[in-house]
Amino acid sequence: MNGTASENLVYLDHAATTPMRESAIAAMMPFLAGEYANPSGSHRFARRARQAVDEARDMVADVVGCSPGEIVFTGSGTEGDNTAIRGVVERTGGRAVCSAAEHHAVLHCVEHVGGHVLGTDAWGSIDLDRLAACLEDAPDSGPDSIGVVSVMAVNNETGSVTDLDAVSRVVRRRAPRAVLHTDAVQAACWLDLRDQWPHVDALALSAHKFGGPKGVGILAIRAGSPIAPFVLGGGQERDRRSGTHNVAGIVATAVALHDTDRERAHEAIRVAELRETLIAGLSQVGDVHRTIPADRSVPGVAHVCFAGIENEALLYLLDEQGVCASAASACASGAMEPSHVLAAMGVERSLAHGALRLSLGHTTTEADVDSAITAVVSAVSHLRQAAGR
Amino acid sequence: MKILVAMSGGVDSSVAAALLKEDGHDVVGVTLRLWGGESDSGCCSVSDVDDARRVAQQLGIDHLVFNFSDDFQRSVVDPYVHDHARGVTPNPCIECNRHLKFDRLFERADVLGFDAVATGHHARVEFIEGVWRLLRGHDGAKDQSYVVHVLDQRRLARCLFPVGTMTKAEVRRHAERLGLRTAHKPDSQDVCFITSSGGRADFLRRRIELHPAEVVDQNGQALGEVDSVELVTLGQRRGVAGGGGTKRFVVDVDVASRRVVVGDESELLVDHEIGADPVWTDGEFEGDVLVQCSAHGEPRRGRVSRSSHAGTDRVVVAWDRPQRRVSPGQSLVFYDPIGDWVIGGATVTSSDRRSTS
Numbered sequence: 001m002n003g004t005a006s007e008n009l010v011y012l013d014h015a016a017t018t019p020m021r022e023s024a025i026a027a028m029m030p031f032l033a034g035e036y037a038n039p040s041g042s043h044r045f046a047r048r049a050r051q052a053v054d055e056a057r058d059m060v061a062d063v064v065g066c067s068p069g070e071i072v073f074t075g076s077g078t079e080g081d082n083t084a085i086r087g088v089v090e091r092t093g094g095r096a097v098c099s100a101a102e103h104h105a106v107l108h109c110v111e112h113v114g115g116h117v118l119g120t121d122a123w124g125s126i127d128l129d130r131l132a133a134c135l136e137d138a139p140d141s142g143p144d145s146i147g148v149v150s151v152m153a154v155n156n157e158t159g160s161v162t163d164l165d166a167v168s169r170v171v172r173r174r175a176p177r178a179v180l181h182t183d184a185v186q187a188a189c190w191l192d193l194r195d196q197w198p199h200v201d202a203l204a205l206s207a208h209k210f211g212g213p214k215g216v217g218i219l220a221i222r223a224g225s226p227i228a229p230f231v232l233g234g235g236q237e238r239d240r241r242s243g244t245h246n247v248a249g250i251v252a253t254a255v256a257l258h259d260t261d262r263e264r265a266h267e268a269i270r271v272a273e274l275r276e277t278l279i280a281g282l283s284q285v286g287d288v289h290r291t292i293p294a295d296r297s298v299p300g301v302a303h304v305c306f307a308g309i310e311n312e313a314l315l316y317l318l319d320e321q322g323v324c325a326s327a328a329s330a331c332a333s334g335a336m337e338p339s340h341v342l343a344a345m346g347v348e349r350s351l352a353h354g355a356l357r358l359s360l361g362h363t364t365t366e367a368d369v370d371s372a373i374t375a376v377v378s379a380v381s382h383l384r385q386a387a388g389r
Numbered sequence: 390m391k392i393l394v395a396m397s398g399g400v401d402s403s404v405a406a407a408l409l410k411e412d413g414h415d416v417v418g419v420t421l422r423l424w425g426g427e428s429d430s431g432c433c434s435v436s437d438v439d440d441a442r443r444v445a446q447q448l449g450i451d452h453l454v455f456n457f458s459d460d461f462q463r464s465v466v467d468p469y470v471h472d473h474a475r476g477v478t479p480n481p482c483i484e485c486n487r488h489l490k491f492d493r494l495f496e497r498a499d500v501l502g503f504d505a506v507a508t509g510h511h512a513r514v515e516f517i518e519g520v521w522r523l524l525r526g527h528d529g530a531k532d533q534s535y536v537v538h539v540l541d542q543r544r545l546a547r548c549l550f551p552v553g554t555m556t557k558a559e560v561r562r563h564a565e566r567l568g569l570r571t572a573h574k575p576d577s578q579d580v581c582f583i584t585s586s587g588g589r590a591d592f593l594r595r596r597i598e599l600h601p602a603e604v605v606d607q608n609g610q611a612l613g614e615v616d617s618v619e620l621v622t623l624g625q626r627r628g629v630a631g632g633g634g635t636k637r638f639v640v641d642v643d644v645a646s647r648r649v650v651v652g653d654e655s656e657l658l659v660d661h662e663i664g665a666d667p668v669w670t671d672g673e674f675e676g677d678v679l680v681q682c683s684a685h686g687e688p689r690r691g692r693v694s695r696s697s698h699a700g701t702d703r704v705v706v707a708w709d710r711p712q713r714r715v716s717p718g719q720s721l722v723f724y725d726p727i728g729d730w731v732i733g734g735a736t737v738t739s740s741d742r743r744s745t746s
Contacts, residue, residue, distance in 0.1 A: 312455055316501055333438040335422035335456035386500035 014361030021211035031248035056254035065194030080204030094147020159301025212256035272299035281373030398437030401509030464488035664735025
């Protein structure tokens with residue numbers, strides 16, 4: 001089963017989005033149909049919707065390991081990142097800090113508020129020495145003090161995991177008043193969030209990355225953190241995020257996250273095995289560079305660079321074979337941009353042109369992996385042969 | 390045939406794709422992302438990509454975007470800037486066709502298994518007596534054979550210009566009939582990476598230092614100044630005329646010594662031009678030709694021959710009667726004197742002018 005009934009697709013783009021879980025679809029249906037009330041209302045009909053949102057919040061808090069009052073439902077992972085970073089800067093007046101390999105949802109926010117963008121280590125994690133130096137150089141108060149440090153738990157392109165425990169030790173010692181935010185959008189499927197939450201003050205998730213619907217995000221905000229709301233209005237979510245609740249989406253999100261959490265330990269092992277099979281298969285073509293070693297990567301991402309290949313051409317040939325894959329992020333026109341993550345890691349631009357991300361998830365099967373190996377090996381061989389003419 | 394159609398988001402390439410689809414070909418549309426900077430016309434703004442994609446969706450064909458911005462910067466923008474810095478006025482659209490559309494895109498189409506590449510240019514390709522001929526488009530006012538003259542036999546054999554046999558009015562009518570959103574879209578006019586607000590001066594000023602220059606007459610008599618010698622083009626009249634009632638033309642631009650010489654129109658007349666890096670649609674040629682010196686310029690009669698003293702990669706065009714000089718960097722495109730087909734072309738050089746006059 002690969003989640004698509006009508007077409008014979010090999011879907012290996014779970015880091016872009018995941019197929020919704022059946023349980024999540026079932027959970028949201030009543031709220032798309034009969035239970036349409038606004039949970040902020042005061043009648044009995046509204047109270048039923050309110051209860052659904054409250055229960056969803058409890059379920060999410062349980063998976064994150066925080067208290068329900070620390071959960072804020074947002075419209076996307078991007079909104080969570082924007083809220084955490086720009087909200088702290090607005091409230092404290094301090095500077096924002098992140099690494100050059102962050103998702104644009106973080107990077108563009110930090111750039112927007114004139115923050116510090118730091119280099120990374122060879123695996124794309126924030127360089128802890130540079131982080132320490134940056135924090136030490138900053139004063140404890142005033143406009144040049146550090147307001148927020150944002151460090152992704154898992155890189156969306158490469159799957160590289162950052163040790164948030166180590167990051168937090170650097171931040172707590174050198175900038176004890178700074179808010180530590182993590183974009184954990186790519187972590188939910190693979191890392192126990194209860195292990196991540198103790199290290200940070202804010203944590204952003206996106207429902208569609210773990211079998212939930214698009215258009216719902218979660219931002220966990222540790223009680224007392226100085227984060228101004230990003231969306232103002234009717235004061236929903238305890239004044240932290242206004243806007244009528246997306247009840248159906250929130251309910252489905254909670255179910256998807258709950259199921260993801262329950263299956264995580266088992267799935268991580270199953271998918272890691274599939275990923276190793278995949279990478280071993282791809283290595284047949286030779287001159288393949290695995291970007292992140294297995295012990296530093298989440299199980300769901302196989303990121304490789306093929307020397308002498310242009311991934312635009314490779315993705316076209318894979319698409320012809322029904323294999324859904326990706327490379328770096330696309331710009332507004334749909335054109336592929338050279339990866340800023342690989343650039344930050346110091347990967348040579350010519351090699352980065354041959355980058356391919358195959359990302360696996362809860363619906364990925366051995367058959368998907370076998371098909372992908374065949375398709376990629378044949379496409380890469382063809383392109384190399386064509387280039388050698 | 391499996392055909393890759395370059396779709397700029399304009400009406401010509403929209404209809405080109407539609408016609409090929411109607412003919413039953415396996416058509417895939419592609420929009421090239423060439424310029425990542427500021428733009429207000431041209432063919433790679435997001436709204437133009439949107440138009441191309443929506444037309445492709447309406448036609449029921451796949452639509453791709455290829456990011457060739459690195460190559461565009463290297464092959465078109467950098468040389469454009471560099472040429473201006475040395476007083477040469479290049480034609481970036483020709484360089485884009487040469488390096489991007491008819492080289493990089495062809496190469497990509499090749500490896501992806503396409504049989505042919507199509508564009509919305511107003512030109513024609515016909516197979517006549519064993520030779521692929523590049524001919525003028527049927528709409529004389531819109532003919533673009535000048536800017537696509539860089540094609541050779543190998544490329545011409547696999548290149549399609551579906552709207553080349555139509556007038557622009559017919560193209561728009563066809564788009565209207567199909568209800569394509571691009572039916573009434575205005576033609577793009579200018580260089581895609583130059584904005585109308587800032588213009589060429591603004592673009593260049595942000596990349597190279599522009600220098601003021603002295604304007605003198607033929608006798609070295611100072612007449613005034615210009616702000617940027619790099620922006621002055623041979624034959625130009627505006628902005629350098631100085632006072633008095635006489636029409637003065639730029640007859641020499643010396644960037645190194647920052648001097649612009651103006652003079653009478655007759656000073657611009659020459660009996661030949663030298664072209665560098667000639668390209669040929671069907672192999673090297675010597676003989677009588679019609680020569681077009683700008684996108685829609687009046688063709689001149691002349692004779693093209695290999696240059697004996699200007700070097701191996703040069704050609705000499707001897708005019709039938711004296712003609713105004715062509716600015717260095719512009720393309721000379723050679724047409725058959727009676728057949729209306731393109732023989733080849735070359736780029737006017739700045740060097741060797743005095744030594745060979």
